[in-house]
Amino acid sequence: MNKRISYYQATIDKWIKHRDASILVVAGGKTDSELFRELGFNNVTISNVDKRMKGNEFHPFKWSYQDAENLSFGDNSFDFVVHAALHHCSSPH
DSSP: OOHHHHHHHHHHHHHOOOTTOOEEEETOOHHHHHHHHHTTOOOEEEEEOOTTOOSGGGTTSEEEEOOTTSOOOOTTSOSEEEESOGGGSSOOO
């Protein structure tokens, strides 16, 4: 496992103690799915704008086609929101 992934995993493990917490991963992918599965989380939604993704890639987690700059979820829909892609947004500030 590379240093970035190790740091990501340690950070999630440190800050999200309850494995049943609802989590939205913004601009997520295979690495996020594998990491949350390895850590024992079960209520994860992975979102991205990649139209090639169908959602079954992230089983047992949910999939949602979402633009990180225009999420359709209501306030307080998740206990935690995780992202590593703000630098790709047109207005990350």
